[in-house]
Amino acid sequence: MAGRTFSSGVTPDRRLARLVVEQPGKRKITLQELDAAEIDALIGSLVAARAEMQPPVPDQRQVGEIQFLLAYQWSGIGMRANGKRPLAIRHPGLGWFGLLMPDEDAARLAAWATGPMIDDTPKGNA
Structure with missing residues (x-):
């Protein structure tokens, strides 16, 4: 209500x-x-x-709706199976949740995480 x-x-x-x-x-x-x-x-x-429930959680991130954590843990779990890699992430309030990441997604995540950082901070008129 x-x-x-x-x-x-x-x-x-x-x-x-x-x-x-x-x-x-x-x-x-x-x-x-x-x-x-x-x-x-x-x-x-x-x-x-x-x-x-309907409507479902949006497929795309909504600007400003994500709260980023500074205190987290993650763990790869076990072995790759059927082209997927198990990954567990710990949220301090929600607990542990798991993802089965297809190899292609895991490779993209690794490339993003180890690639150069891009500064996309808006630049003001100086």
Whole structure:
């Protein structure tokens, strides 16, 4: 429903999360405090539901909608299989998610990551 806002926070001991739903003209609803495992399960459930919803997540990046992380981890997992390379990326809030990258995409990613950096910062009139 339009107009609802969602917020969250952690308890002082950082062991539980509180989820809050607010709708204009109605009282604030604080959902049960959830532990880390319950939050992980909720995130997984929400991600699965979003994948089934319309409209779908856009195929193209939307300018300004990506939040870049400075703290991340990644790992190649196992061996290449059926022309695909498994890659796992750790997001500090979402956890680990995996990609099966076709060899061609992996090669393009490697070329981009090891190639020269292009400064595409807009230049002002000096």
